[in-house]
Amino acid sequence: MQMPDPNPDVIARKARIVARLQKVLASDAVIHDPAETRAYECDALTAYRCPPLAAVLPSSTQEVSEVLKICHQEGVPVVPRGAGTSLAGGALPTADCVILGVARMTEVLETDYANRFIRVQTGRTNLSVTGAVEEEDFFYAPDPSSQLACAIAGNIAMNSGGAHCLKYGVTTNNLMGVTMVLMDGTVVELGGAHLDAGGYDLLGLVCGSEGQLGVVTEATLRILRKPEGARPVLMAFDSNEVAGACVSDIIKAGVLPVAIEFMDRPCIEACEAFAKAGYPMCEALLIVEVEGSEDEIAEQLGLILQIARRHNPLELREAQDADEAGRIWLGRKSAFGAMGQINDYICLDGTIPVSELPYVLRRIAEMAEGYGLQVANVFHAGDGNMHPLILFDANGGELEKAEALGADILRLCVEVGGCLTGEHGVGIEKRDLMSDQYGAADLEAQMAVKDVFDPDWLLNPAKVFPLDASERRRSLALAAE
Amino acid sequence: MRPQSEAELAGIIAGATGPFHVRGGGTRAIGRPVAGEVLETGGLSGITLYEPGALTLVVQAGTPLAEVEAALAAEGQRLAFEPMDFRGLLGTSGAPTIGGVVAANVSGPRRVQAGACRDFCLGVRFVDGTGQVIRNGGRVMKNVTGYDLVKLVAGSWGTLGVLTEVSLKVLPVPEAAACLMIDGLSDAAAVGVMAQALGSPFEITGAAHASSGVDGHPVTMLRIEGFAGSVDYRAGRLQEMFADHPVRVERDPDRIRAGWAWVRDVERMHDAAGDVWRISCKPSDAPALTARLEAGTLLYDWGGGLVWALMPEGTDARARLGAFDGHATLVRGSEASRAALPVFQPEPAALATLSAGLRARFDPRGLLNPGLMG
Numbered sequence: 001m002q003m004p005d006p007n008p009d010v011i012a013r014k015a016r017i018v019a020r021l022q023k024v025l026a027s028d029a030v031i032h033d034p035a036e037t038r039a040y041e042c043d044a045l046t047a048y049r050c051p052p053l054a055a056v057l058p059s060s061t062q063e064v065s066e067v068l069k070i071c072h073q074e075g076v077p078v079v080p081r082g083a084g085t086s087l088a089g090g091a092l093p094t095a096d097c098v099i100l101g102v103a104r105m106t107e108v109l110e111t112d113y114a115n116r117f118i119r120v121q122t123g124r125t126n127l128s129v130t131g132a133v134e135e136e137d138f139f140y141a142p143d144p145s146s147q148l149a150c151a152i153a154g155n156i157a158m159n160s161g162g163a164h165c166l167k168y169g170v171t172t173n174n175l176m177g178v179t180m181v182l183m184d185g186t187v188v189e190l191g192g193a194h195l196d197a198g199g200y201d202l203l204g205l206v207c208g209s210e211g212q213l214g215v216v217t218e219a220t221l222r223i224l225r226k227p228e229g230a231r232p233v234l235m236a237f238d239s240n241e242v243a244g245a246c247v248s249d250i251i252k253a254g255v256l257p258v259a260i261e262f263m264d265r266p267c268i269e270a271c272e273a274f275a276k277a278g279y280p281m282c283e284a285l286l287i288v289e290v291e292g293s294e295d296e297i298a299e300q301l302g303l304i305l306q307i308a309r310r311h312n313p314l315e316l317r318e319a320q321d322a323d324e325a326g327r328i329w330l331g332r333k334s335a336f337g338a339m340g341q342i343n344d345y346i347c348l349d350g351t352i353p354v355s356e357l358p359y360v361l362r363r364i365a366e367m368a369e370g371y372g373l374q375v376a377n378v379f380h381a382g383d384g385n386m387h388p389l390i391l392f393d394a395n396g397g398e399l400e401k402a403e404a405l406g407a408d409i410l411r412l413c414v415e416v417g418g419c420l421t422g423e424h425g426v427g428i429e430k431r432d433l434m435s436d437q438y439g440a441a442d443l444e445a446q447m448a449v450k451d452v453f454d455p456d457w458l459l460n461p462a463k464v465f466p467l468d469a470s471e472r473r474r475s476l477a478l479a480a481e
Numbered sequence: 482m483r484p485q486s487e488a489e490l491a492g493i494i495a496g497a498t499g500p501f502h503v504r505g506g507g508t509r510a511i512g513r514p515v516a517g518e519v520l521e522t523g524g525l526s527g528i529t530l531y532e533p534g535a536l537t538l539v540v541q542a543g544t545p546l547a548e549v550e551a552a553l554a555a556e557g558q559r560l561a562f563e564p565m566d567f568r569g570l571l572g573t574s575g576a577p578t579i580g581g582v583v584a585a586n587v588s589g590p591r592r593v594q595a596g597a598c599r600d601f602c603l604g605v606r607f608v609d610g611t612g613q614v615i616r617n618g619g620r621v622m623k624n625v626t627g628y629d630l631v632k633l634v635a636g637s638w639g640t641l642g643v644l645t646e647v648s649l650k651v652l653p654v655p656e657a658a659a660c661l662m663i664d665g666l667s668d669a670a671a672v673g674v675m676a677q678a679l680g681s682p683f684e685i686t687g688a689a690h691a692s693s694g695v696d697g698h699p700v701t702m703l704r705i706e707g708f709a710g711s712v713d714y715r716a717g718r719l720q721e722m723f724a725d726h727p728v729r730v731e732r733d734p735d736r737i738r739a740g741w742a743w744v745r746d747v748e749r750m751h752d753a754a755g756d757v758w759r760i761s762c763k764p765s766d767a768p769a770l771t772a773r774l775e776a777g778t779l780l781y782d783w784g785g786g787l788v789w790a791l792m793p794e795g796t797d798a799r800a801r802l803g804a805f806d807g808h809a810t811l812v813r814g815s816e817a818s819r820a821a822l823p824v825f826q827p828e829p830a831a832l833a834t835l836s837a838g839l840r841a842r843f844d845p846r847g848l849l850n851p852g853l854m855g
């Protein structure tokens with residue numbers, strides 16, 4: 001993975017830059033000793049590492065603004081960071097950058113049940129947002145598997161999703177407003193406790209912009225009343241095709257499950273070995289969850305099971321109690337952990353039209369065989385968001401091969417009408433594949449947006465766009481200093 | 482001008498020397514009057530792809546909305562965001578197009594639960610002010626590949642580009658619906674009732690209050706939709722919740738449809754003289770805000786988060802509202818009102834700079850609906 005050469009001029013000014021930052025922040029909030037900056041050298045895409053010039057941990061929007069003003073004046077690239085769980089290398093530093101972490105900004109600023117929102121500082125973790133409103137039986141819907149660790153800041157930057165997004169939407173559908181600091185230190189408010197934009201939908205533009213347009217410090221999030229109950233059902237099929245057709249029929253029938261999760265044989269086997277959830281051994285498993293009162297659950301599950309039976313399932317297992325429901329989810333929830341036990345893995349998240357599921361799964365298996373690698377699939381089937389896990393041995397030098405297979409799989413997703421990433425973001429990982437999905441003019445239009453928000457291309461500059469596509473802009477910015 | 486293809490449209494814009502007034506069906510004539518040659522999208526028509534099993538529809542921008550809705554209805558599906566029809570309110574004629582719906586990000590009562598038009602837009606193709614064809618998003622349900630220009634273009638009223646194709650997420654039409662009605666509430670009490678209902682687990686898909694309903698008296702309406710058994714259950718639970726009030730329950734689908742179309746299209750104000758303002762605010766702020774407005778007639782949708790106010794011609798509603806969390810749009814106003822008052826809420830300086838910057842990038846020659854958004 002190529003990264004631009006660090007700017008030697010910035011590195012040479014490290015002492016001055018650090019001194020200026022120390023003037024506006026608490027002394028323990030500026031980290032510059034190489035022994036300590038190492039803690040920020042990577043995110044969850046751990047194959048790529050580079051310690052930053054310095055890392056700062058401001059405590060308020062005002063401090064973020066001060067930091068950005070200094071970095072702007074000094075021409076220092078800034079990489080915003082939440083909890084560092086990005087799987088795409090979105091928070092990967094360069095040697096000449098300042099990491100701006102919002103981890104100390106975790107306050108709940110306002111909870112408003114009558115208007116159904118919560119306002120938080122963005123360093124707060126996803127799960128603790130729900131934690132703050134649970135007492136009143138409310139919750140924050142987007143639920144990435146990393147929700148215990150990941151921050152709202154990263155969720156907004158990546159427009160993260162989760163298993164329950166089929167019904168409730170992803171981050172952008174649940175984000176009402178942000179306070180954001182532009183690279184020159186200007187603080188802007190986008191959206192708020194109201195439901196739509198008065199002018200251009202800049203909030204919609206910022207969500208998913210991977211920390212390249214501004215540093216988001218506060219967020220107004222929609223909260224929902226918890227449903228009265230929820231229950232999953234497990235379905236086993238003897239082929240991916242049949243399971244795929246079943247998914248499509250359920251959706252068409254007008255039931256809106258909160259989640260439809262899909263696991264293929266390699267994944268089932270690994271999860272079973274790891275978590276012993278008692279899954280049946282088969283080619284494809286679906287977990288379908290519905291919500292409501294007891295009667296509403298029964299009504300929906302009745303219909304879903306009726307549809308499933310038309311597809312000759314090997315087994316249908318309806319959770320009879322909370323314990324059984326827990327076991328149905330157990331295997332799925334430990335999928336990543338299970339894979340991690342066996343091997344190193346790369347987790348992709350290309351999205352495809354649901355109708356292409358069987359074809360894509362077959363092609364992935366063929367391609368994997370061609371590379372001599374194993375791929376396990378576990379994914380959000382209701383919305384076609386795949387999660388092929390490519391297993392490889394990093395010590396055995398298989399990383400490059402695994403990455404090449406990953407790129408082939410993502411190209412396949414694009415080919416069948418899908419996209420490179422459904423929820424993890426582009427970061428550095430998929431940066432160079434962007435030209436497979438978008439033409440030059442499409443990328444140019446996106447980069448033009450960055451020109452408006454960050455004319456000097458100092459915010460997270462080497463991400464999202466292929467380096468050659470963004471090169472002119474990045475070097476102009478350098479020359480302008 | 483009425484191009485028949487995206488390529489022709491791109492050529493027209495690339496070679497243009499003067500401004501255009503971009504028009505779909507011409508039914509949503511809001512904004513500052515635009516001086517420019519009319520550029521119609523009606524030639525770009527037809528459904529490109531419809532996969533009911535994947536809940537996705539790809540359609541050319543100039544396709545009449547009625548055609549889209551008929552195709553969906555044939556499969557038992559619909560546009561869940563319930564786009565408003567502006568014709569009655571604005572006295573316009575013509576056939577609304579799907580591109581116009583997206584360009585104006587038009588959402589109806591169900592917005593409060595299902596999301597806005599922009600939340601159902603999966604992808605767009607558009608021609609920018611230089612004549613460049615630009616694609617963004619796609620046709621899959623989840624997509625974070627690059628920036629979300631789909632949301633930027635949705636609601637930009639044709640000032641950043643002319644839409645040529647949109648991909649939408651569609652949803653099944655539920656089996657049953659019910660509408661609960663409570664008569665005689667004050668605006669403040671109604672907003673309280675709606676907040677309580679929306680904060681319940683019973684999935685309210687519409688919460689509206691008219692200070693003067695069809696019969697001239699205040700009425701508060703709550704809608705629920707879903708499978709028949711579930712609708713029965715939730716209607717019962719909501720009646721228990723509001724046991725202090727006499728609650729009427731409507732179950733006739735046609736009457737429910739008509740009632741919510743009345744709210745969606747702001748029918749109360751169709752034939753009434755005066756300017757019509759649309760105010761987007763924090764729901765619980767609505768009663769205090771409207772008290773400051775001294776409006777003739779008021780309609781609250783989205784649990785109070787959306788207020789329609791009928792005002793004497795030329796009144797500056799914003800001056801009466803003062804600063805608040807939200808914005809006010811002059812949706813219907815005489816030419817004189819629209820010339821005197823900004824139609825869209827003026828943005829704070831920093832945001833106005835960003836908006837102007839975006840416009841300068843996407844339409845550097847200022848050809849597309851110049852001045853419409855201010």
Ligand SMILES: Cc1cc2nc3c(=O)[nH]c(=O)nc-3n(C[C@H](O)[C@H](O)[C@H](O)COP(=O)(O)OP(=O)(O)OC[C@H]3O[C@@H](n4cnc5c(N)ncnc54)[C@H](O)[C@@H]3O)c2cc1C
Pocket residue numbers: 043044079080081082083084085086087089090091102122143144145146149150151152153154155156157158159160161162163210211212214215216217336423424425460
């Ligand atoms: C085991 C595991 C499971 C996961 N499961 C899911 C899943 O189910 N769904 C899903 O969508 N993702 C998932 N992820 C990916 C990841 O958790 C999400 O992308 C998450 O939103 C990142 O949040 P973070 O706070 O860790 O962000 P970081 O990793 O710190 O940063 C992510 C991006 O956000 C930018 N950023 C950070 N803070 C700010 C800010 N204040 N302002 C502007 N930009 C900022 C960064 O520059 C970077 O580009 C998973 C990751 C792991 C490791």
